[in-house]
Amino acid sequence: MSDKGKEQPERKPRFLPGQRLGKTVGLSHKRQRFFGHNFATVYRFEVVRALKKKTFWLSMLAFPLLIAGVYGLTFWAGSQSESTLADLAKEKFSIALTDDSGTISSEMIKQIDAHEIAKKEDGLAKVKTGETDAYFYYPQDLTKNRVEIYAKNVGIFENFKYQSVAQALLQNSALTETSPEIVAILTGQIDYDVQTYQDGENYNPMMEMIAPGVFLVLFFLIMVTFGGQMINAVVEEKENRVSEMILTTIRARTLIIGKIFAFLTMILIQVAVILSLVVIAYFALRNNLNLPSFDLSQIPLDWSRIAVSFTIFAASLLLFSGLLVAIGAAMPTAKEANNFFAVPILLIIGPLYVAPMMITDAANSAISFMTLFPFTAPLPLMLRNAVGNLSLGETIGGIAVLAVTAVIVFTVAARLFQTGAVEYSKKLSLKGLFK
Amino acid sequence: MLKLSLGMTNIIEVKNFRMCFGSKEVIRDLSFEVHAGETFGFLGSNGSGKTTTLRALLGIYEPTGGELLINGRPYDVASGTKIGYLPEERGLYKKETVIDTMMYFGQLKGMSRAAAREFSLDYLTKVDLADCARMRIDKLSGGMQQKVQLGITIMDNPELLILDEPTKGFDPVNRRLLLSMILDCQKRGATIMMVSHQMSDVEKLCNRILLLKDGGAKEYGSLASVRKKYGGRTLEDIFVKIYKGENEDE
Numbered sequence: 269m270s271d272k273g274k275e276q277p278e279r280k281p282r283f284l285p286g287q288r289l290g291k292t293v294g295l296s297h298k299r300q301r302f303f304g305h306n307f308a309t310v311y312r313f314e315v316v317r318a319l320k321k322k323t324f325w326l327s328m329l330a331f332p333l334l335i336a337g338v339y340g341l342t343f344w345a346g347s348q349s350e351s352t353l354a355d356l357a358k359e360k361f362s363i364a365l366t367d368d369s370g371t372i373s374s375e376m377i378k379q380i381d382a383h384e385i386a387k388k389e390d391g392l393a394k395v396k397t398g399e400t401d402a403y404f405y406y407p408q409d410l411t412k413n414r415v416e417i418y419a420k421n422v423g424i425f426e427n428f429k430y431q432s433v434a435q436a437l438l439q440n441s442a443l444t445e446t447s448p449e450i451v452a453i454l455t456g457q458i459d460y461d462v463q464t465y466q467d468g469e470n471y472n473p474m475m476e477m478i479a480p481g482v483f484l485v486l487f488f489l490i491m492v493t494f495g496g497q498m499i500n501a502v503v504e505e506k507e508n509r510v511s512e513m514i515l516t517t518i519r520a521r522t523l524i525i526g527k528i529f530a531f532l533t534m535i536l537i538q539v540a541v542i543l544s545l546v547v548i549a550y551f552a553l554r555n556n557l558n559l560p561s562f563d564l565s566q567i568p569l570d571w572s573r574i575a576v577s578f579t580i581f582a583a584s585l586l587l588f589s590g591l592l593v594a595i596g597a598a599m600p601t602a603k604e605a606n607n608f609f610a611v612p613i614l615l616i617i618g619p620l621y622v623a624p625m626m627i628t629d630a631a632n633s634a635i636s637f638m639t640l641f642p643f644t645a646p647l648p649l650m651l652r653n654a655v656g657n658l659s660l661g662e663t664i665g666g667i668a669v670l671a672v673t674a675v676i677v678f679t680v681a682a683r684l685f686q687t688g689a690v691e692y693s694k695k696l697s698l699k700g701l702f703k
Numbered sequence: 704m705l706k707l708s709l710g711m712t713n714i715i716e717v718k719n720f721r722m723c724f725g726s727k728e729v730i731r732d733l734s735f736e737v738h739a740g741e742t743f744g745f746l747g748s749n750g751s752g753k754t755t756t757l758r759a760l761l762g763i764y765e766p767t768g769g770e771l772l773i774n775g776r777p778y779d780v781a782s783g784t785k786i787g788y789l790p791e792e793r794g795l796y797k798k799e800t801v802i803d804t805m806m807y808f809g810q811l812k813g814m815s816r817a818a819a820r821e822f823s824l825d826y827l828t829k830v831d832l833a834d835c836a837r838m839r840i841d842k843l844s845g846g847m848q849q850k851v852q853l854g855i856t857i858m859d860n861p862e863l864l865i866l867d868e869p870t871k872g873f874d875p876v877n878r879r880l881l882l883s884m885i886l887d888c889q890k891r892g893a894t895i896m897m898v899s900h901q902m903s904d905v906e907k908l909c910n911r912i913l914l915l916k917d918g919g920a921k922e923y924g925s926l927a928s929v930r931k932k933y934g935g936r937t938l939e940d941i942f943v944k945i946y947k948g949e950n951e952d953e
Contacts, residue, residue, distance in 0.1 A: 309810040317799060509794020513855070516761050516788040517811040519780055689763055690792070 306518045310526025311533075314501070318534050328538045331493070332545045361401035361420075363433070364391050368408040373441040380437065392418050404434045477654040478567050480577035484650035486539070487581050491616055494535055495592055499605045501527050502596030502685070511689040520689075521682040524597075528589050576653050576663055583670035584646035588612055590677035591643075597685035612643075619647040630657040640665055642673035712739040714774060714863055714894045715760065721768035722755055729755050731918035733769070737911075742885075742895040744905040744926070747915030748946045753898045754791050754867055756915075761788060761865070773863065785812070787861035791868050791898070793852055797841040801827065801851055804840060805858070812859040819858070826854040830880065846877055853881060857888060864888055866897040870904060882907065902939040912938075914945055921945055 318324050363382040365372065377384060383400070385391045391403035395418045402420070407413035415438070419430045443451055452458055464471055502524065505511040514523065591612045599605035619626070619638050626635050626648055639648040639662055649666045652658040658666075715737035722730040729752045737743040747753045758764040760771045762778045771777065774784050796804050802823055809819025827833045830850045835843060840851065849872055856864065869885070870878045885908060888895060899905050905912065905926075912929060914922040922929050922945070926938070933941045 305813065306811055309807065313803075313807045317803070504796070508797055509792045510796060512758070512763060512790040512792055513788060513794070513808075513852075514811070515763055515780075516778075516786055517780060517808065686763070690758060 306522050307526045307529075310518065310523055311530045314527055314530030315533055318530070319537075324534070328541055329545075332542050332549075336549065361429075363402050363404065364394055364400045365404040365406065365437075366391055367406045369406045369410050371410065371441050372406060372437060373444050375444070376437055376441050380433070388416070395419060402430050402433075404430075404437070406438070410438075472568070473656065475566065476568050476570060476573075476656065479569050480573045480650070481654040483577040483581035484647065484654065487584055487646060487650065488616065490535055490539075490585065491588055492613060494531070494538075495588075495612065496606055496609050498528075498531055498589060498592045499596040499599075499609060500602045501531060502593050503599055503602045503605045506597075506599075506689065507601055511685075515686065515689050519682075520685040521678075524593055524678070524682055524685060528593065531589070532585070573653060573656070576658075576667075577650055579667055580646065580649045580653065580670065583667055583674060584650075587642060587670050587674040587677060588616065588646070590674055590681050594677060594681035594684050597681055597688055600688075615643045616646060619644050623647070623651060626651050627655050627657070630655075636662075640669055642669045645670055713737065714739040715743075715896065716772040716775070717756070717760070717769070718772075719769035720756065720759065720766055720771055722752065722759060722764065723767045728918060733915070733919055735913050735920060735923055737894060737896050739894050740892055741910040742889055742897065742908050744909035744912035745896055745898045745915070746902075746905065746912055746942065747898075751915045752918060753915060757788075757790075757865055757867055757896075757898065761786070784863060785859055785861040787856040787858070787864045789853060789856040789864075789866045789869055791871075793849060793872075795840045795848060795852060795855075798839060800837050800839055801832065801843070802836040805851065805855055808855040809858045812861075814859050822858055823854065826857075830854065845872060846874060849873060850877065850880075853884065857884065860891065860893070861888075862893055864893055864895045864897075866895065866899075868898055868900065870899065870901050902937065902942055906938050914942070916945060 363380060364385050365377070365382050366385050366388055385394070385403070388405045391400075391405065394400040395403045398420065403418045405416040405418075407415070415434055417430050417434055419427070421427060422429075446454075464473070505514055505523075592609075595608045595611070596602075596605050599608070622635065622638070625632055629635065630652055635648060638644040639652065639658075645666050649658065649663075649670075653663065713736040715735075717733055717735050720730055720733040721728070733752075733756065745753055745756070755764060756771075759766045760773065760778060773786070774782065776782060778784070778786070796807075799807075802820070805823035805826070806816065806819040809822060810816060814822065824833070824836065827836050830853075832843075832847060832850060835847065840848060843851070853869070856866070864885075866885070869881055873881055882904065885895060885897075889908070895908070897905075897908070909926055911925050912922070913920050914929075922932070922941075929941065930936065930938065933944065936944070
């Protein structure tokens with residue numbers, strides 16, 4: 269070691285540059301193999317470590333558990349309020365009434381053991397003295413004047429029972445005077461069967477929307493639920509100060525593509541598990557919770573429209589994944605990157621505000637613009653395809669715009685990742701990217 | 704092509720390298736070569752542009768001007784040159800285990816899964832971290848993490864090692880361990896380019912040096928010739944003389 273400072277004879281190197289430069293033809297194949305190898309390595313590393321994380325499973329199970337909890341709570345609260353009203357109605361209290369409208373049937377008055385009083389003042393006096401618990405005054409013209417209820421105070425919630433009884437008395441009296449058909453009509457208990465036809469074939473636009481529309485719902489759920497995680501996955505290298513070392517072993521583009529495919533795999537796993545749980549819960553609890561029954565075989569399958577929806581979905585997913593990656597690559601920390609998460613989400617959900625117009629007025633120039641502008645296109649394209657008012661030209665143009673923009677965004681994202689790799693403490697500016 | 708046929712042994716060639724950040728010119732005009740099989744000391748004061756040069760050499764920064772070549776071409780990860788890079792900014796995947804992290808980098812460098820695992824376990828045993836293989840990186844001390852990072856750097860027997868302040872943060876025992884590993888790499892014929900502020904390390908390890916000042920090469924040549932030029936002084940004295948001026952030295 270000590271003789272290093274002296275002039276030394278040149279050591280014969282083991283690696284000579286000429287050995288490598290002479291094999292340019294072989295390098296192309298080697299590069300391809302290298303890309304495949306590194307892509308697979310990144311993909312496997314990201315998938316395996318995500319599956320090992322408790323937070324992955326917890327976050328995945330949290331969603332169906334939350335939905336089940338909310339549904340259970342709503343069901344319980346509904347049954348509680350129903351039973352409370354029933355209990356209140358059953359509760360005995362003395363009633364006096366004056367019916368100037370002539371609507372209340374004498375049979376009903378007998379059933380609830382009420383006393384009829386000629387003058388309103390007398391009824392009010394009986395309540396004040398405690399001689400009766402409640403007094404109902406039905407005016408001559410019920411459509412113009414209010415039903416007046418005077419009663420003994422029994423607490424903020426229990427006081428509602430008086431109105432419930434007065435209302436029930438009025439409604440039941442009216443129903444006894446009306447034919448069952450009229451009652452059914454007025455209470456909306458008539459069933460309708462609508463059959464619509466297009467080109468001589470039975471065509472139900474609502475049912476036709478379901479299969480292609482699934483991709484729109486899926487796209488929204490993926491972006492809103494997992495978008496933040498995607499940003500974090502990209503910013504991780506920089507936050508952990510690994511990017512400089514990793515970029516000497518792998519290209520930024522390969523790393524990013526590997527991460528995105530791993531991430532999409534995670535989403536597929538999560539969606540599969542959540543759907544399985546939903547299906548299991550549906551069949552297990554369908555009878556107990558009076559859940560509506562679905563006949564999936566009734567859903568029409570227009571395969572060409574489904575294929576178009578899937579293509580738009582895939583292109584949209586790639587484009588917005590690229591956008592999220594670009595945000596992650598430009599920011600020094602996950603915290604700062606997440607501040608910008610709202611931008612792609614706003615672009616995705618913004619067109620929702622004009623969704624009805626996309627169905628009823630697709631020729632509107634604003635709708636056409638949103639359909640072909642890449643960052644707003646996913647919703648109009650998928651919704652209009654589901655509805656069936658997306659022309660062939662718009663379909664091809666929309667998909668092309670999404671695909672081309674996705675490639676551009678990915679290229680920019682990779683460049684951002686490369687350029688920002690050593691910007692450990694500051695955001696990368698666009699000026700910094702293109703200088 | 705003529706150079707190649709004559710068997711030129713420059714593994715690194717930097718020609719008229721210029722680097723600006725905005726209006727600030729960090730490197731003005733830098734040219735040097737690193738011969739295959741040698742250990743090259745790349746020296747300079749803080750902020751003189753050493754790390755910037757290494758990053759430009761490895762394609763992390765795009766140079767403002769000039770050429771930076773490894774094995775005759777700008778560096779590309781798929782070019783086939785096996786490089787081990789220990790950056791100045793240390794870091795690893797903190798939530799991952801030691802063995803998983805090492806195997807991941809090993810595979811990225813082209814090793815098979817089995818070979819990466821075997822190398823990692825051997826290395827961890829060698830540096831007394833065998834018991835930590837299944838521990839998460841963030842549970843290790845700073846020094847232990849540095850050892851892991853060094854292990855990743857030398858995985859797959861790189862033909863070119865680029866070490867940016869390799870002994871930074873090491874205690875004397877681990878520093879000695881690290882130096883012995885660098886010597887092992889030298890013995891198997893690897894080319895080493897190292898940035899260091901430890902002049903004694905440079906004197907022990909390096910054949911040739913470059914002293915960077917004001918964005919250019921202030922001194923460049925064999926260690927012996929540079930020392931001879933300054934009257935046989937130690938490298939540390941030469942460093943102080945160059946960067947602080949003659950009076951500081953006396």
